[in-house]
Amino acid sequence: MGEAFHNLTPIYIQLVERINRQIVRQDLKPGDKLPSVREMAIQVGINPNTVQRTYRELELMGIVETRRGQGTFVTENKQVLEKLREMMKESRIESFVREMSEMGYSAEEMMEGLNRYLRRKKGGDKE
Amino acid sequence: MIQFHHVSKRYLTHLAVDDLSFSLPQGKVVGIVGENGSGKSTTLKLMAGLIKPTRGTVTIAGQPVDRRICRMVSYLSELDAYYPFFTVGETIDFYKSQFADFDAEKAEAILKFMDLKREVKVKHLSKGNRGRVKIVCTLARNVPVILMDEPLSGLDPMVRESIVKGLISFVDLEKQTVVITTHEIKEVEHVLDTVLLLKGGRLIGIEDVENIRSAQQLGIVEWMKQRYERVEE
Numbered sequence: 001m002g003e004a005f006h007n008l009t010p011i012y013i014q015l016v017e018r019i020n021r022q023i024v025r026q027d028l029k030p031g032d033k034l035p036s037v038r039e040m041a042i043q044v045g046i047n048p049n050t051v052q053r054t055y056r057e058l059e060l061m062g063i064v065e066t067r068r069g070q071g072t073f074v075t076e077n078k079q080v081l082e083k084l085r086e087m088m089k090e091s092r093i094e095s096f097v098r099e100m101s102e103m104g105y106s107a108e109e110m111m112e113g114l115n116r117y118l119r120r121k122k123g124g125d126k127e
Numbered sequence: 128m129i130q131f132h133h134v135s136k137r138y139l140t141h142l143a144v145d146d147l148s149f150s151l152p153q154g155k156v157v158g159i160v161g162e163n164g165s166g167k168s169t170t171l172k173l174m175a176g177l178i179k180p181t182r183g184t185v186t187i188a189g190q191p192v193d194r195r196i197c198r199m200v201s202y203l204s205e206l207d208a209y210y211p212f213f214t215v216g217e218t219i220d221f222y223k224s225q226f227a228d229f230d231a232e233k234a235e236a237i238l239k240f241m242d243l244k245r246e247v248k249v250k251h252l253s254k255g256n257r258g259r260v261k262i263v264c265t266l267a268r269n270v271p272v273i274l275m276d277e278p279l280s281g282l283d284p285m286v287r288e289s290i291v292k293g294l295i296s297f298v299d300l301e302k303q304t305v306v307i308t309t310h311e312i313k314e315v316e317h318v319l320d321t322v323l324l325l326k327g328g329r330l331i332g333i334e335d336v337e338n339i340r341s342a343q344q345l346g347i348v349e350w351m352k353q354r355y356e357r358v359e360e
Contacts, residue, residue: 005317007346010337041295045288046317047156048300050337 011046012053024088030076128153128304134183136169143169145328154300156318159308161325167308171276175202203265205277209249216245222264234267237297255286262290266297272304279311287314312347322347324354331358
């Protein structure tokens, strides 16, 4: 049934985020067709009404388009997709910074730590 | 779609269901949850027209419920209600002969999905496969209301998963409403739109599942415990 859902957020929002990640990762490309509501419901093991709500939400965000009689497609609007990429980045950074601040790290420490980590990782990848 | 108006059901001296009033909308999957003896099965039987309320009225789509409501309602019993000497195929054919709305093509599709063979006798089936046959017969009818009494109880996780998936695949929520009683909440949690919580025959909570998650950040099980504790205080 794929990844499990948790109880902290409504499932339709978790599914919105999951699909957004697939789009940012380019697993779903601009113009790609999403599974039908029923197919998606069966794939992830949730209620078709919830999938319906997910698609409606994505449509409101402009991320997908429903073409009557054809199905739901990822938008080909570059601006929207670029904005989505930015938004996902912002939200990850936000939660990282919040967790670090809660533990008492300063902005300098975060920057320095992040830089050092990335340098080390880059070096490690080369070997 | 389904309405209870001050419904009570008394078995001799025991009050199984006590003054229930609620209304369930069309096109939803509703779970009736609660401890053993809380009145779940009685509530479902009242919807199916299998028992009459001692007091109050039950209506489905505006019609008062009596035995004839079975034209609109497909009911899955928690008991084994099939002839053991029939084969799976004969059971399905028998069902088809009893209900005009029985969709033989759909039955074959569900049979295939559940990986069942027509030739096998019902008495030679495992408990899990008997559970699957019941699902085939219940879901193959094109009726507005589907009621399932404990469709998952006593079955292994694989059978439970195939039943839940079968439910998602073969129910048409644009035309059908589903009510399930269950203890296996974790299994059906992601499939339910609404839960209705009973305790001692009384309604102590009715809520949209997504609401429970967003407003209270709880799963159904935690929500249920919280409600139960609140009632006990």
